[in-house]
Amino acid sequence: EVLVQTQVAKRASTSTSTSTSTKQQERMENTRVNKLVSHLRSGAPEAAGLQAQETAAQFASFGKVGTKSDNDVVIVSALRTPIARARKGGFKDTKPDDLLVAVFEGVLKQTGIDPKLIDDVVVGNVQTVGAYSMPARTAMFRAGIPETTSVRAVNRQCSSGLQAVASIASEIQSGFIDIGIGAGVESMTNGGNPGDPSSLPPMNLNEIFSNPMAAASLTPMGMTSENVAEKFGISREEQDKLAVASHAKALAAQKAGKFDAEIVPVKTIVEDKDGNEKEIVVSKDEGPREGTTLEGLSKLKPAFKKGGSTTAGNASQVSDGAAAVLLMRRSKAKELGLKVIGVFRGFKVAGCDPNIMGIGPAVAIPSLLKDTALNVNDVDVYEINEAFASQATYCINDLKIPMDKVNPNGGAISLGHPLGCTGARMVGTLLSELNRSKKRLGVVSMCIGTGMGAAGLFEAEA
Numbered sequence: 454e455v456l457v458q459t460q461v462a463k464r465a466s467t468s469t470s471t472s473t474s475t476k477q478q479e480r481m482e483n484t485r486v487n488k489l490v491s492h493l494r495s496g497a498p499e500a501a502g503l504q505a506q507e508t509a510a511q512f513a514s515f516g517k518v519g520t521k522s523d524n525d526v527v528i529v530s531a532l533r534t535p536i537a538r539a540r541k542g543g544f545k546d547t548k549p550d551d552l553l554v555a556v557f558e559g560v561l562k563q564t565g566i567d568p569k570l571i572d573d574v575v576v577g578n579v580q581t582v583g584a585y586s587m588p589a590r591t592a593m594f595r596a597g598i599p600e601t602t603s604v605r606a607v608n609r610q611c612s613s614g615l616q617a618v619a620s621i622a623s624e625i626q627s628g629f630i631d632i633g634i635g636a637g638v639e640s641m642t643n644g645g646n647p648g649d650p651s652s653l654p655p656m657n658l659n660e661i662f663s664n665p666m667a668a669a670s671l672t673p674m675g676m677t678s679e680n681v682a683e684k685f686g687i688s689r690e691e692q693d694k695l696a697v698a699s700h701a702k703a704l705a706a707q708k709a710g711k712f713d714a715e716i717v718p719v720k721t722i723v724e725d726k727d728g729n730e731k732e733i734v735v736s737k738d739e740g741p742r743e744g745t746t747l748e749g750l751s752k753l754k755p756a757f758k759k760g761g762s763t764t765a766g767n768a769s770q771v772s773d774g775a776a777a778v779l780l781m782r783r784s785k786a787k788e789l790g791l792k793v794i795g796v797f798r799g800f801k802v803a804g805c806d807p808n809i810m811g812i813g814p815a816v817a818i819p820s821l822l823k824d825t826a827l828n829v830n831d832v833d834v835y836e837i838n839e840a841f842a843s844q845a846t847y848c849i850n851d852l853k854i855p856m857d858k859v860n861p862n863g864g865a866i867s868l869g870h871p872l873g874c875t876g877a878r879m880v881g882t883l884l885s886e887l888n889r890s891k892k893r894l895g896v897v898s899m900c901i902g903t904g905m906g907a908a909g910l911f912e913a914e915a
Contacts (some may be wrong), residue, residue: 514626514799515622515626515796515797515798515799516796516798517826518798518825518827518894518910518912519912521783522783523782523783523784523787524626524782524783524784525782525783525796525797526622526625526626526780526781526782526783526796526797527780527781527782527783527786527793527795527796527797527914528778528779528780528793528794528795528796528797528880528884528911529564529566529779529780529781529786529791529792529793529794530559530560530563530564530777530778530779530794531560531715531776531777531778531779531794531795531877531880531881531884531885532556532559532560532563532715532716532717532776532777532881533556533715533716533717533774533775533776533777533874533877533878533881533882534552534555534556534716534717534719534735534774534775534776535716535718535719535735535736535737535738535739535774536738536739536740536772536773536774536868536869536871536874536878537735537738537739537772537773537774537869538739538740538770538771538772538773538869539640539641539642539770539771539772539773539871540641540642540771542735542739542772542773543719543721543723543733543735543739544640544642544719544721544735544773544774545642545723545773546721546722546723546724547640547719547721547722547773548640548643549578549581549588549638549639549640549643549773549775550588550589550591550592550595550638551592551719551721552638552640552719552773552774552775553576553588553589553592553596553636553638553775553777554592554595554596555717555719555775556636556638556717556775556776556777557592557593557596557597557598557634557636557777558596558597558717559717559777560634560777560778560779561596561597561598564779564791566632566779566789566791568596568597568598568599568602569599569601569602570631570632570785570789571598571602571632571633571634572602572603572624572629572630572631572632572633573602573603573604573605573621573624573629573630573633573634574589574593574598574602574603574604574605574621574633574634574636575604575605575606575607575616575617575618575620575621575633575634575635575636576589576592576604576605576606576607576617576636576637576638576873577606577607577608577609577612577613577614577615577616577617577635577636577637577638577873577874577876577877578606578607578608578613578637578638578639578873579608579610579611579613579639579644579872579873580639580641580643580644580872580873581639581640581643581644584606584608585606585608585638585873586604586605586606589604589605589606589636589638590604607620608873609802609901609905609907610872610901610902610903610905611838611840611870611872611875611876611899611900611901611902612802612876612899612901612905612907613637613872613873613876614635614636614637614776614873614874614875614876614877614878614879614880615637615800615875615876615877615879615880615897615899615907615909616802616876616907617635617636617637617876617877618635618778618780618797618876618877618880618909619635619797619800619909620635621633621634621635621778621780622635622780622797622800623800625780625781625782631781631782631785632779632780632781632782632785633779633780633781634777634778634779634780635777635778635780635877636775636776636777636778636877637775637776637871637873637874637875637876637877637878638774638775638776638871638873638874639772639773639774639775639871639872639873639874639875640773640871641771641772641773641871641872642773644872666806666807669806669807669808669904670807670903670904672807672808672810673757674810674840674841674902675756675757675758675763675768675841676757676758677807677808677809677810677811677844678757678763678768678811678840678841678843678844679757679758679761679762679763679843680808680809681809681811681812681841681843681844681847682761682762682763682843684809685847687762687842687843687846687847688762689751689762689767690747690751691842691846692762692763692767692841692842692843692846693747693750693751693766693767693842694747695767695839695842695845695846695866696745696750696766696767696839696842696866696867697745697746697747697750698856699839699860699863699864699865699866699867699868700741700742700745700863700866700867701745701863702860702861702862702863702867703738703740703741703862703863703864703867703868704741704742704743704863704867705862706861706862706863707737707738707741711862711885711886711889712737712738712862712882712885714885715881715882715885716736716737716738718734718735718736719734719735719736720732720733720734721733721734721735738868738869739869740770740772740867740868740869741863741867741868742867745766745867749766750764750766750767753765753766756768762843763841763842763843767841767842767843767866768840768841768842768866769838769839769840769841769864769865769866769869769870770865770866770867770868770869770870771869771870772868772869772870772871773871774869774871774874774878775871775874776874776877776878776880776881777877778877778880778881780797783796792914793914794884794888794913794914795880795884795887795888795911795912795913795914796911796912796913796914797909797910797911798825798894798910798911798912799821799824799825799909799910800821800907800908800909800910801817801820801821801824801907801908801909802817802901802905802906802907803816803817803820803905803906804816804904804905805904805905805906806904807903807904808904809844809904810844810900810901810902810903810904810905811840811841811843811844811845811847811848811900812844812847812848812851812900812906813844813848813898813899813900813901813904813905813906813907814837814838814844814848814852814898814899814900814906814908815847815848815851815852815906816906817898817905817906817907817908818835818848818852818896818898818906818908819852820908821896821898821908821909821910822910825910827894827910829852829853829854831894832858832894832895832896832910833858833887833890833892833893833894833895834858834861834883834886834887834890834892834894834895834896835854835858835859835860835895835896835898836860836864836879836882836883836895836896836897836898837849837859837860837864837896837898837899838864838865838870838875838879838898838899838900839860839864839865839866839867839870840865840870840899840900842866844900845864848898848900861886861890862882862886875899876897876899876907876909879897879899880897880909880911883895883896883897883911884911884913887911887913888913888914892913893912893913893915894910894911894912894913895910895911895912895913896908896909896910896911897909897911
């Protein structure tokens with residue numbers, strides 16, 4: 454803009470002709486320049502290179518909060534299976550692709566969309582061998598999605614489900630596709646224990662252990678929880694209080710039927726200890742425990758470190774489940790006559806010290822809010838994954854988030870944490886809560902193994 458105005462000024466100062474035609478030409482030139490300057494000031498994306506002082510928020514890729522555009526990336530369905538206890542619960546004999554089929558069929562049935570219109574599918578998964586692309590493809594076919602639809606899997610550890618949603622949103626925003634599904638699935642029954650050394654890929658351990666940050670990336674998740682508690686002074690009592698509150702909120706939400714609209718009941722087969730098979734329908738989360746008290750949790754022994762504070766009662770549960778989110782361009786939703794339940798407004802991943810990976814939300818959320826020109830108080834509901842009570846407590850305290858805005862219907866300590874599913878599950882839980890409570894903005898965030906945090910911003914449709 455400055456360059457253009459300077460050039461015009463030079464032309465005016467060096468002009469020696471005072472003829473009517475010359476003055477008319479100058480007026481025409483000035484008119485063209487003023488239009489260009491006005492265009493640049495309007496916030497058009499082309500201006501980003503010339504207006505270096507403009508912030509990312511003023512050129513937000515996913516649109517400004519509170520506005521509507523045909524190019525908005527919107528959500529028309531967000532469903533999940535119930536979350537079952539791994540190796541003990543209703544899905545212990547259910548294959549992960551069967552869970553994925555259930556949620557794919559759920560979003561298709563709920564919206565009535567022609568499966569042929571779905572351009573791409575991204576599935577988050579963490580523990581299953583083989584990166585999960587092949588089972589995801591077969592699940593897609595079994596749900597009635599045709600071969601013309603593409604699919605891929607993504608593994609960003611505990612944020613994989615949210616990353617799948619963000620990947621589809623980015624494809625829509627960039628113009629690559631119009632409609633897609635971001636999903637997540639995990640059968641921790643079949644996937645083994647997180648960080649099981651027998652499941653690690655080949656690595657040059659000698660070189661890794663000679664690099665402090667690389668070596669820290671191998672720190673067991675439970676020990677990172679202990680590191681957070683010790684470094685930031687999070688007491689055992691604080692952790693147990695958060696766990697008690699998580700169960701209380703989840704139980705209250707279950708009794709009030711708050712999860713019903715987001716859950717797809719799953720018919721499956723379970724085998725008892727004698728090998729007898731029985732057909733059951735799993736229709737509610739198995740994790741919330743009646744009678745969870747501070748006194749009861751205080752009796753549990755540390756799970757990861759002698760004298761530590763992280764226990765089985767104040768850490769997330771090992772779980773099985775799947776979730777799917779159907780996204781599209783707003784213009785497509787209008788064309789298809791589909792109700793919009795939410796708008797994708799932003800996503801951020803940020804790194805942190807692997808030794809204290811649980812602080813991830815405390816670095817990702819501020820970065821997201823900065824990009825979207827918001828502050829902590831602008832957000833109505835925060836879904837922060839309770840991987841461990843230590844890290845969740847630290848993040849809430851560090852960001853100064855009022856507790857009544859955090860996980861109003863419980864979190865992973867009570868509901869469970871099927872790793873690849875969790876991020877997509879949280880999107881559905883958040884949008885249900887925002888729409889039910891007539892609130893507007895919500896953030897989904899979680900820590901990520903090896904030292905990262907992810908955060909996504911969603912706006913309920915007014």
